[in-house]
Amino acid sequence: MISLDINEKKYQVEVEPDVPLLWVIRDHLQLTGTKFGCGISACGACTVHIDGEAERSCQVSAKEAEGKKITTIEGMPEDHPVKRAWIEDDVPQCGYCHPGQIMQAAALLAENPNPSDSDIDEAMSGNICRCGTYQRIRRAIHIATKSMPKGG
């Protein structure tokens, strides 16, 4: 039995300890907003926050996630500045990569409320978008900076 703290809810999951967190979240907890894209840390579709850091959930085992605070796209408030900016700029196309993109961008802004283009390149280049929405992602991150709570 693994205990997980996801989106401020406690879960007890009957699962082998080495199952990747991604599949526990998707298959066992049925929080399907977090996506599978590669399984090898090459695409970022599975990005969640673990203790506030953006992490690839395909690379973290259920065991390693125990006792940590996990946030998925479903747990990010709908009025979060990043989500609002994404909606304002109509960023998604197929939309499949965007839960990961949004989690990655939110972690970037939490750390650096006013990122430059090269900060964005650095933070976001692990997240693939096959629909090529990168220009809008960049623009939306800049939009979000304007409404991010400053300081703290």
Place this chain on the structure above:
Amino acid sequence: MSTIINLSRRDFCKTGALLGGGLVLGFYYPGCKAGKKEEVKAVAPFIPNAFIRIGADDTVTIIVNKSEMGQGVYTSLPMLIAEELALDWSTIRIEPAPVDPAYNHTQWGPIQGTGGSTSIRSTWEQLRTAGATARVMLEMAAADIWQVDEKDCRAENGHIIHKGSNRKLSFGELVEKAADIEPPKDVTLKDPKDFKVIGRNKKRLDTPDKVHGKAVFGIDVMVPDMLTAVVARAPVFGGMVKSVNDKKAKEIPGVKAVVQIDSGVAVVADHFWAANLGREALEVEWDEGTLAALDTQNQGEQYVEMATKPGLIAAQRGDVQAALATAAQNIEAVYELPYLAHAPMEPLNCVAYVRPDSCEIWTGTQMQTSDRDAAVELTGLPPEKVTLHTTYLGGGFGRRAVGDAHFVREAVQVSMAVKKPIKVIWTREDDIHGGFYRPRAYNVIKAGLDAEGMPVGWQHRIVCQSIVEGTPFEMLIKDGIDETSVEGAADSPYDVPNFICDYQKAPSGVPVLWRRSVGHSFTAFVKEGFVDELAHAAGKDPYAFRRQLLAKHPRQQALLDLVAEKADWGNPSAKDRFQGIAIHESFGSFIAQVAEVSVSDAGKISVHKVVCAIDCGRTVNPDTIKAQMESAIVFGLSAAFYGEITFKNGRVVQSNFNDYEVLRMNEMPLIEVHIMPSEEPPGGVGEPGVPPIAPAVANAVFAAKGIRMRKLPMT
């Protein structure tokens, strides 16, 4: 708020009891207008045609028969209806169409599907007519209630208003009456100059769900009691199972069954991870078949050899040989392009539940009819007992438009074997190894220039596999020539008096498929690279040279002028930056692009900026057109710099995004899109942005370094 009907797990739990009677994606209607719920129950909705359903609560449900894979059809197609129906946009709900002849493609024969950049073109009349018909019926209903002349009734923002008295009834209030009205035979569509919706930016209806992680893709579908399967497929195309030892696989906790199906061996488990571990533990011996020795290098030599012989003539005029023999200058080149995987972000998947008397399928597909028919064939059930739910597609690019329905067949077969709902998931490795690639293409091209530097002869020979041969789309082969192998080359618009394009069909074996922009994805690279070579050989400016050769094509000329002006052609923004230009027509639209690149001393190519001009006739949702151009340019750059599927010992060498790389944020150029105002009928938008980008970049590299890129990916 507008809503897209979308089956999420939580919704499902609320409606789960309906499963026995067939779970329909549209069963759950979130956000019904408060306070009107009771009335709604009593009055049946008004259903003027297959695309529109108006409820007594004023909601207008639009049934969309095109798959939403990012191209924006869940917004742009409703806009066509909204223009004529004058509905209140905030009351719209979107529902994916079931499989039914009413939803067949208007240009493809009896097939329901999405592709070929045809979604707007093929519904442009149909959906406006559907909207106008519904509006007229509502006007007639109101006129009847008020006992006035229907000519004095008009629709506005979800209401019918009487001109004389200003009386007003909402669509919902007219539902009951309208249901009795005989649909008019003819309706008059609006004069485009009166358009209020078409041609103006509309926010995408699917954005909020996609941002909040609520959009349900095929891979997200959950059905009670469902098991997950992964399939061990032959390591070589055409290989067959010789023997299976599933002992170790079955020892993996969670593994429930191992079943042999047409495509290989399926490992079925409680969850994906167990299935995947089970597949790793599975021991399969394969009969590798005839492609066991397939090797990219050897295949290349075979293509070179084939190119020495004339092929079937796809297009011809004048006498090329004579023209080349007497030309002042001859130029010859070879252009090579590799197999490419589509690699949509969401790996392929399908959920199927086969019961003795019914079959239900949930998947993100571009080809509903073939999928449904495959299930009919496998289960022996009549078509009406097979229900297919189209989910969101996490990218398609053609990969989900397959005539043989292979990813649906697998799920149906496994479900039949284990008698449970089954979700088959492809891993990224399965996807990259899985075939159905853009065909490899080998091109030999020659031209002769006269003393003024103008081309007098042009000869293009293409060696490549046929996409449609041996598929249900074989009728696209005309006189032995697969249109999709020569499109964009045989119909080159350049004004050259003596011309020939011929085609050598390479042996089949590796499964190939249409991939975003299909044949144009390589013919444009050849045509636009080579015409650039000719311009330089003639000592002419590449933009002016193209312009001259397009004298009979005013739309293309005007587009070249637009892109040249917007890109400030001839004046790159920095000293170390160089420009390249390309223009290409495909899918009924014209696209011109100027790429600005720099090349480092070490040979690293950076694309800084792309200016893109599009003439796609009338626009529907301009912001979506811009988004599709951005998308296509990124897609084309990925192919230009990285994309390549190669073979060694019959096996695909690449396996995941680590070795089948794609463009990332740090390489993203600034893209500027300019839409040419036009009153021509709408053209396609999803694909035509792809073809010009690789040659535009290659031409810029030549401008920078004098090195001609004739092979993709560029290295």
